[in-house]
Amino acid sequence: MPLLNEHYRKLPGQYLFPEIERRVNERLAADADLAPRLIRAGIGDVTEPLPPACVQALHDAAEEMARRESFRGYGPSSGHLFVREAIVAGEYAGLGIEASELFLSDGSKGDAGHALEVFAAGNRVGIADPVYPVYVDTNVLAGRTGGLASNGLFDGLAPLAATESNGFVPDLPSQPLDLVYLCFPNNPTGAMIDRAGLERWVRWALDHDAVILYDGAYADYVSDPDLPRTIYEIPDARRCAMEFRSLSKSAGFTGLRCGWTVCPRELEGRLPDGTRTAVHPMWSRRWATRSNGVSWPVQRAAAAAYSDSGREQVRSLIDLYRGNARILREGSLAAGLRVWGGVHAPYVWIACPEGLTSWGFFDRLLEEAAVVVTPGCGFGPGGEGYVRISGFNSRENVEAIVERLGELLGTSAATAAERAC
Amino acid sequence: MPLLNEHYRKLPGQYLFPEIERRVNERLAADADLAPRLIRAGIGDVTEPLPPACVQALHDAAEEMARRESFRGYGPSSGHLFVREAIVAGEYAGLGIEASELFLSDGSKGDAGHALEVFAAGNRVGIADPVYPVYVDTNVLAGRTGGLASNGLFDGLAPLAATESNGFVPDLPSQPLDLVYLCFPNNPTGAMIDRAGLERWVRWALDHDAVILYDGAYADYVSDPDLPRTIYEIPDARRCAMEFRSLSKSAGFTGLRCGWTVCPRELEGRLPDGTRTAVHPMWSRRWATRSNGVSWPVQRAAAAAYSDSGREQVRSLIDLYRGNARILREGSLAAGLRVWGGVHAPYVWIACPEGLTSWGFFDRLLEEAAVVVTPGCGFGPGGEGYVRISGFNSRENVEAIVERLGELLGTSAATAAERAC
Numbered sequence: 001m002p003l004l005n006e007h008y009r010k011l012p013g014q015y016l017f018p019e020i021e022r023r024v025n026e027r028l029a030a031d032a033d034l035a036p037r038l039i040r041a042g043i044g045d046v047t048e049p050l051p052p053a054c055v056q057a058l059h060d061a062a063e064e065m066a067r068r069e070s071f072r073g074y075g076p077s078s079g080h081l082f083v084r085e086a087i088v089a090g091e092y093a094g095l096g097i098e099a100s101e102l103f104l105s106d107g108s109k110g111d112a113g114h115a116l117e118v119f120a121a122g123n124r125v126g127i128a129d130p131v132y133p134v135y136v137d138t139n140v141l142a143g144r145t146g147g148l149a150s151n152g153l154f155d156g157l158a159p160l161a162a163t164e165s166n167g168f169v170p171d172l173p174s175q176p177l178d179l180v181y182l183c184f185p186n187n188p189t190g191a192m193i194d195r196a197g198l199e200r201w202v203r204w205a206l207d208h209d210a211v212i213l214y215d216g217a218y219a220d221y222v223s224d225p226d227l228p229r230t231i232y233e234i235p236d237a238r239r240c241a242m243e244f245r246s247l248s249k250s251a252g253f254t255g256l257r258c259g260w261t262v263c264p265r266e267l268e269g270r271l272p273d274g275t276r277t278a279v280h281p282m283w284s285r286r287w288a289t290r291s292n293g294v295s296w297p298v299q300r301a302a303a304a305a306y307s308d309s310g311r312e313q314v315r316s317l318i319d320l321y322r323g324n325a326r327i328l329r330e331g332s333l334a335a336g337l338r339v340w341g342g343v344h345a346p347y348v349w350i351a352c353p354e355g356l357t358s359w360g361f362f363d364r365l366l367e368e369a370a371v372v373v374t375p376g377c378g379f380g381p382g383g384e385g386y387v388r389i390s391g392f393n394s395r396e397n398v399e400a401i402v403e404r405l406g407e408l409l410g411t412s413a414a415t416a417a418e419r420a421c
Numbered sequence: 422m423p424l425l426n427e428h429y430r431k432l433p434g435q436y437l438f439p440e441i442e443r444r445v446n447e448r449l450a451a452d453a454d455l456a457p458r459l460i461r462a463g464i465g466d467v468t469e470p471l472p473p474a475c476v477q478a479l480h481d482a483a484e485e486m487a488r489r490e491s492f493r494g495y496g497p498s499s500g501h502l503f504v505r506e507a508i509v510a511g512e513y514a515g516l517g518i519e520a521s522e523l524f525l526s527d528g529s530k531g532d533a534g535h536a537l538e539v540f541a542a543g544n545r546v547g548i549a550d551p552v553y554p555v556y557v558d559t560n561v562l563a564g565r566t567g568g569l570a571s572n573g574l575f576d577g578l579a580p581l582a583a584t585e586s587n588g589f590v591p592d593l594p595s596q597p598l599d600l601v602y603l604c605f606p607n608n609p610t611g612a613m614i615d616r617a618g619l620e621r622w623v624r625w626a627l628d629h630d631a632v633i634l635y636d637g638a639y640a641d642y643v644s645d646p647d648l649p650r651t652i653y654e655i656p657d658a659r660r661c662a663m664e665f666r667s668l669s670k671s672a673g674f675t676g677l678r679c680g681w682t683v684c685p686r687e688l689e690g691r692l693p694d695g696t697r698t699a700v701h702p703m704w705s706r707r708w709a710t711r712s713n714g715v716s717w718p719v720q721r722a723a724a725a726a727y728s729d730s731g732r733e734q735v736r737s738l739i740d741l742y743r744g745n746a747r748i749l750r751e752g753s754l755a756a757g758l759r760v761w762g763g764v765h766a767p768y769v770w771i772a773c774p775e776g777l778t779s780w781g782f783f784d785r786l787l788e789e790a791a792v793v794v795t796p797g798c799g800f801g802p803g804g805e806g807y808v809r810i811s812g813f814n815s816r817e818n819v820e821a822i823v824e825r826l827g828e829l830l831g832t833s834a835a836t837a838a839e840r841a842c
Contacts, residue, residue, distance in 0.1 A: 001630035001697070002599040003541040004690035008703045011710075045494040055487040058718060062479035065471040065676070073466040073675035106527060106716070113711045117562070120424040137710045141538070178423040209422035254494040255717040256486070269425035276422070282429045289432075289558045290534045295527070295719050296676040297479060 007143040010154070016133075017043065018364075024265050027366055037370040039397045041328075041389045044187065044347065044374075046252040050301070051313030054251060056126065057304035061297035074133040075286040079104025079260070083299045087186075087260060091219075091245070094233040095232045096280035101264050101280065103287050104294045104302070106257040108217045108246040112181075113138035114290075115213055115242060115261070116284045119269065123178040126158040128170050130376060130383030132215065135181040152381030161382060162189060168340055168349070172204045180205070182231075184217035185222060188379045188388040189349040190325070190341015198228050205240035211267065212241040217259070220250040220318050221325075222290060222344045230262075238264035242279070248322075249346060249392075251305040251314045258294055258302045321346045324398040325391030331402025332389070335409040346391040349376070353409065361387050369404035428564040431575070437554075437799035438464065441783075454520065458791040460818045462749075462810045465608065465768065465795075467673045471722070471740065472734030475672060478725035482718035489811030493717040498708040500525025500681070504720045507727040508681060510667070512640075516653045522685050523717045524708050525679040527724070529638045529667040533602075534559035535711075536634055536663060536682070539703045540690065544599040549591050550580040551609060551797060556602040556841065573802030582803060583610060589761055589770070590614050593625045601626070603652075604636035606643060609809040610770040611746070611762015611802045618789055619649050626661035632688065633662040634699075638680070641671040641739050641744075643765045659685035663700070669766060670742075670813075672726040672735045679715055679723045742767045745811030745819040751795075752823025753810070756830040767812040770797070773831065782808050790825035 016303065020042055020293045021183070028034050047053075062069035078084070084099035105111050112134045121144055127135045139145050139157060147154025153159050155309075158177055160170035168191035182201065184193045205212050214231040230245075231237045246259035253259075263283040268276045294302075304310045329342030332350050342348035350373075352361035358375035365371045365387070374390070376383030441463055451454050470476075485491035499505070505520040526532050532553045542565055548556045560566050560578060574580050579598055581591035589612035594601070603622065605614045614622075615804075626633050635652040643650045651666075652658045667680035674680075684704040686769025689697045725731045741756035750763030753771050763769035771794075773782035786808070787793045797807030812819065 002544045002690040004692060004700065004703060005539050005541050006693055008539070008580050008706060009692070011706065014709055015707070043495070047489070047492070047494075049489050049492050052487065055483050058486065059480055062476050062483065062718075065479065066473065066476040068468070068470050071468070071470050071673075071676070073468075074464070075676060107713055109713050110711060118426050118429070119428050123423045126652060134710065141707070141710060169661060177759040211423050230465075233555035237454040252492075252494075254713070255492070255496060257713060257716045271425060271430070272427055277425060279425065282425060284433070285432065286562070288435055289555065289562060290531060292528055292530050292675070292678060295678045295716050297483075297718055298716050 005141070005143070007141055010145065011137060011140050012148065013163070020372065020374070023363065023366060024372055034370055037368060038372065039393070039401055040372045041393055041397070041401060042372045043372045044249075044251060044390050044392060045254050046317075046321070046392050047394060048252060048317055050252050050256070051305060051310055051317065053304040053307050053310035053313055053377070054301040055298040058297050061300040066294065075293040075296065075299070077291045077293050078284065079293055080299050083303045084260075086303045090306040090311065091230065092232060092262075095230065096238065097232055097262055097264070101262055102297065103261045103263065103283065105256050105259050105261065106294060107248060107259040108215060108244040108282075109134055110213060111244045111259060111261050112213070112215065114286065116142045116144065117281060117286055119179060124158065124176060126160050126173055126177040126180040128162045128181065128183065129153070129159040130162060130379035131181070131183055132187045133379060135213075136380070159380075159382070162186070162191065162352075163382065167191060169197055172200060176208060177210055179211050179213060181213045181215065183217070184347035185218040186341070187218065188347055188376065188383065189373065190343070190345035190347040191349075192222065192227055192344040195226060195228050195234070198231060198234050202231070202234045202237045202240060206236055209240060210240065211269065213267050214241050215244045217246040218249055218345055219245060220314070221322055221346055223322065224344065227344060232262070232264075233360065239266045239268070242267060243327070247302055247305060248317060251310070252317060253302075256298050256301060258298050289388075321391045321396070324393055324395060327398050327402055328391055331405055335405040337405070337409070342391070348389045348391065350387050352385050352387060358384055358387055365408070369401075369408045371404060372400050426562070426564070428562055431566065431568050432558060432561050433569065437796070439500055441793065441795070444784065444787060445793055455791055457683075459793065460791060460814070460822055461793045462814055462822060463793045463795045463820070464524050465670075465811050465813060466675050467670060467742070467813050468815060469673060469738055471673050471677070472731055472738065474725040474728050474734055475677075475722040475730035476759040478721040479718050482721040486717065486777075495718070496714040496717065497498060498714050499523070499705065500714055501720050504724045505681075507724045511727040511732065512651065513653060513683075516651065517659065518653055518683055518685065522683055524682045524684065524704065525720065526680050526682065527715060528669060528680040529636060529665040530555055532665045532680060532682050533634070533636065535707065537563045537565065539700060540600060545579065545597060547579040547581050547594055547598040549583045549602065549604065550574070551583060551800035551807075552602070552604055553608045554800060556634075557801070570724045580801075580803070583607070583612065584803065585772075586734060588612060590618055597629060598631055600632050600634060602634045602636065604638070606639040606766035607762070608639065609768055609769040609797065609804065611764070611766035611793065613643065613648055613765040613771075616649050616655070618649060619652060620655050623652070623655045623658045623661060627657055631661065632690065633813070635662050635664045636665055638667040639670055639766055640666060641735070642743055642767055644743065645765065647752075648765060653683070660687045660689070663688060668723055668726060671739060672731070673738060674723075677719055677722060697707055704823060742812045745814055745816060749810050749812055749820050752826055756826040758826070758830070763812070767787060769810045769812065771808050771810060773806050779805055779808055786829070790822075790829045792822050792825060
């Protein structure tokens with residue numbers, strides 16, 4: 001009888017979003033007036049339509065598929081060249097990244113897990129706490145950890161504390177590590193690393209022969225040209241970093257599904273005999289063996305996001321969501337809350353008032369303000385005592401949230417919203 | 422420094438299709454008259470446009486994505502319910518399969534590899550020889566095998582010989598196995614298992630507590646209602662089989678990317694302590710952790726393939742390709758070749774004449790008939806001495822292939838083509 005992957009048993013049941021839904025439904029049942037007032041600012045899903053350039057590309061691709069002469073079957077497993085070239089031109093101009101170093105995928109969630117396939121068990125892995133939970137979960141399922149300890153962390157993973165004292169940018173590790181996950185702009189804290197900080201991380205990785213798995217899914221929210229939009233803006237990062245990127249939060253592809261990894265040719269790991277060897281041929285083989293590439297209409301839409309009109313439309317989307325985040329940030333500050341993020345990120349990270357836990361503040365916001373947020377404890381034990389509010393919403397909803405925060409906490413947040421606009 | 426997955430080194434370089442291309446290009450350079458005559462019948466990619474119902478669904482989905490009210494973001498990781506329900510109604514009516522047991526994916530190539538994630542190392546795995554190479558390759562990359570032996574097989578995998586003497590349907594194994602891959606209708610041989618044969622396999626699996634990974638990517642080519650289109654037509658297969666299915670070769674989704682797995686709730690494996698436990702919750706967790714689901718327009722197109730008009734259009738596509746395969750089969754027989762498949766499958770499997778190797782016959786067909794086929798040795802050592810010809814082509818090309826086979830081998834194949842129509 002086949003032996004099953006026992007590591008699945010280490011992962012607790014999916015808790016966060018089902019528990020959010022349970023509490024929301026309980027309140028809806030108890031309070032008939034809640035439904036029309038309820039504003040969901042929890043899950044990080046975009047709300048606005050696709051850029052018209054991408055919609056047009058979807059239509060064009062549908063027509064191509066309708067005619068024998070332009071029909072597209074199997075494509076390259078790492079994506080059509082014209083798409084990868086469009087992304088290189090749009091995202092990596094002047095940074096020495098080539099199209100052959102880009103691998104198109106159906107999004108960063110998948111890529112974060114796939115990346116582990118080319119690395120062996122036994123590596124020392126560092127993961128920020130709090131952070132997007134998929135890095136931890138995929139390590140657990142791949143058998144790269146021990147069990148869940150009473151402190152909420154998995155044995156065998158090195159937590160990199162992201163706290164108020166370091167501005168939610170983890171300090172360089174004091175212990176030796178082989179693989180480190182970094183995510184900037186950060187989900188959930190909205191923190192952004194500055195150039196000097198990222199240079200220190202790259203220098204540390206080079207000095208310690210470590211590889212950084214850099215999740216830049218929110219890169220387009222970086223508005224200050226002095227801040228690094230990609231890790232490859234840092235000299236020599238090609239030798240120590242793989243980057244995950246996504247169109248989900250820029251061009252609104254959460255339902256369309258397209259992202260990519262960058263695996264530079266200089267990136268190396270070691271074999272059991274100690275030989276240094278390049279990761280790129282393995283990553284390439286991974287895609288050839290495991291995938292038939294991204295859907296043709298999606299690839300056409302991805303390329304369209306980098307056309308002149310597409311870029312302008314994507315910019316408008318990001319301006320809207322970033323504007324929302326700024327309003328949430330300013331409004332929360334005006335309501336007397338302690339707040340991070342919301343500048344180079346769509347997320348605002350809020351310390352719970354009066355010693356409330358994440359779920360305690362969640363309940364209060366749900367019951368008294370009819371606003372659904374995400375409890376910070378869902379992103380790791382380091383997130384306890386915080387909640388995340390998402391800027392992925394309509395402007396109207398965002399302004400209502402700020403007004404209700406002000407009412408709830410007894411300050412006038414509405415003026416802050418005006419100021420931020 | 423991170424330790425890399427050393428198992429990648431066991432897999433030889435990607436050889437088959439690059440080598441085919443190399444030989445084709447060499448001939449094209451040597452023979453200026455070849456290019457206009459060349460017919461590619463090698464790679465198993467569809468050639469005809471998408472069914473109009475699917476094209477319309479792509480357009481509709483594009484419009485939905487263009488409006489805030491109908492925009493779709495993240496969906497369920499295993500696919501939208503209406504798509505899974507349409508597939509259950511179209512493929513599994515009366516077989517007791519529920520929508521919650523279906524997991525939508527971007528195709529069977531991916532699924533064959535993903536399946537290994539829920540099974541542990543150390544299982545005894547049986548794989549047919551010859552067969553679609555992805556089963557072997559994904560086991561190798563997952564570290565479930567030893568090295569490549571001089572006989573062309575990987576140590577640690579049990580080859581299940583598919584030969585002329587068993588009609589390319591492997592015999593029941595004589596050794597104990599935990600996981601067995603079966604593929605019917607078969608790629609590359611075109612062989613189909615009959616109901617009694619599949620019943621014997623299901624009985625064997627139940628008796629030996631084994632799990633069958635059943636690849637039914639070509640199920641729609643089964644034209645005889647007495648033959649099983651899905652393994653779940655066999656009583657009790659719910660307790661011993663996971664099934665991979667695909668829209669690639671039915672609705673022409675090779676470029677659109679959509680397939681699914683069926684993981685019945687009764688399917689069990691064991692934990693290290695010997696406890697029997699269900700696979701379904703693990704498979705479900707796998708999708709929730711690793712995927713954000715299939716692209717919305719693709720899901721809309723998949724559901725459309727099961728609408729009344731979609732089903733009719735898919736049927737026409739399959740009739741065309743199956744007709745092509747029949748012409749290739751009849752023409753090859755008339756040319757004096759020994760032939761299998763081509764009845765319930767889009768592929769025709771041909772024994773090389775005069776003791777030629779797979780590559781020898783490939784070369785002769787390329788040089789003298791300007792036809793590109795797939796050498797059987799690319800599907801495992803058991804494929805040596807055969808070539809695969811694909812029915813995925815225009816009728817015109819298929820008729821030209823048959824005519825050239827007749828000319829090459831000195832018989833009149835053209836009459837066979839007429840007969841087969």
